[in-house]
Amino acid sequence: MEVRVDTLAVARGGIPVLEGVTFRLQPGRALILRGPNGVGKTTLLRTIAGLQPALEGRVSVPPESMAYAAHADGLKAVLTVEENLRFWAAVHGLRDVEAALVAMDLLSLRDRRAANLSAGQKRRLGLARLLVTGRAVWLLDEPTVSLDVASVALFGAAVRAHLAGGGSALMATHIDLGLAEADVLDLEPFRARGRVAGGRMGAFDEAFQ
Numbered sequence: 001m002e003v004r005v006d007t008l009a010v011a012r013g014g015i016p017v018l019e020g021v022t023f024r025l026q027p028g029r030a031l032i033l034r035g036p037n038g039v040g041k042t043t044l045l046r047t048i049a050g051l052q053p054a055l056e057g058r059v060s061v062p063p064e065s066m067a068y069a070a071h072a073d074g075l076k077a078v079l080t081v082e083e084n085l086r087f088w089a090a091v092h093g094l095r096d097v098e099a100a101l102v103a104m105d106l107l108s109l110r111d112r113r114a115a116n117l118s119a120g121q122k123r124r125l126g127l128a129r130l131l132v133t134g135r136a137v138w139l140l141d142e143p144t145v146s147l148d149v150a151s152v153a154l155f156g157a158a159v160r161a162h163l164a165g166g167g168s169a170l171m172a173t174h175i176d177l178g179l180a181e182a183d184v185l186d187l188e189p190f191r192a193r194g195r196v197a198g199g200r201m202g203a204f205d206e207a208f209q
């Protein structure tokens, strides 16, 4: 499924952050969002994921075709590693969690509660969650935070396998995952100028803090 984003304008806290964002992302490709801290990478990903409304423009892909890995890992602390994955697999109508456990090197941790994982292990589990969604378009916000070098390589391999299977990935990352299939989109030219968004948008944003 091709992702088409056209003249998208996004806001945070009622203030426009980016405008005119337009790109295409083909199956089998990755697009890396670049730009300094605060330029609006997270805001753009949240908007494309359908977690907040756009000020203008459109996204061609329905939210149910996308899997979003945010800063938080979204884990259930009292469930084990395997139970967490089984929960998410069930939500998405899938059964097999073994491949995800193997891909993110979680086999030896499968019976440990998520609460008792290290930060990097939690992140590995949070990313393994992507693999049990069966969704084509991955949206990744700084996916490699807390990961050591070996885990970054594992995750890079998981993304490559996803792309090879016809999926795509849109990601904000400062780390080079070594993806030959990746293009880069610099957000600097899309910085919004002036204009304050309506009150409704501001109130909506606050509800999501």
Ligand SMILES: Nc1ncnc2c1ncn2[C@@H]1O[C@H](COP(=O)(O)OP(=O)(O)OP(=O)(O)O)[C@@H](O)[C@H]1O
Residues within 6 Å of the ligand: 012, 013, 014, 017, 035, 036, 037, 038, 039, 040, 041, 042, 043, 044, 172, 209
């Ligand atoms: N809760 C909030 N309320 C108001 N403004 C916010 C809020 N969170 C972030 N912002 C502002 O929105 C802008 C975009 O933030 P965003 O998190 O999308 O940037 P980013 O490019 O992802 O940054 P980073 O690289 O630091 O993660 C920033 O200028 C930031 O200060």
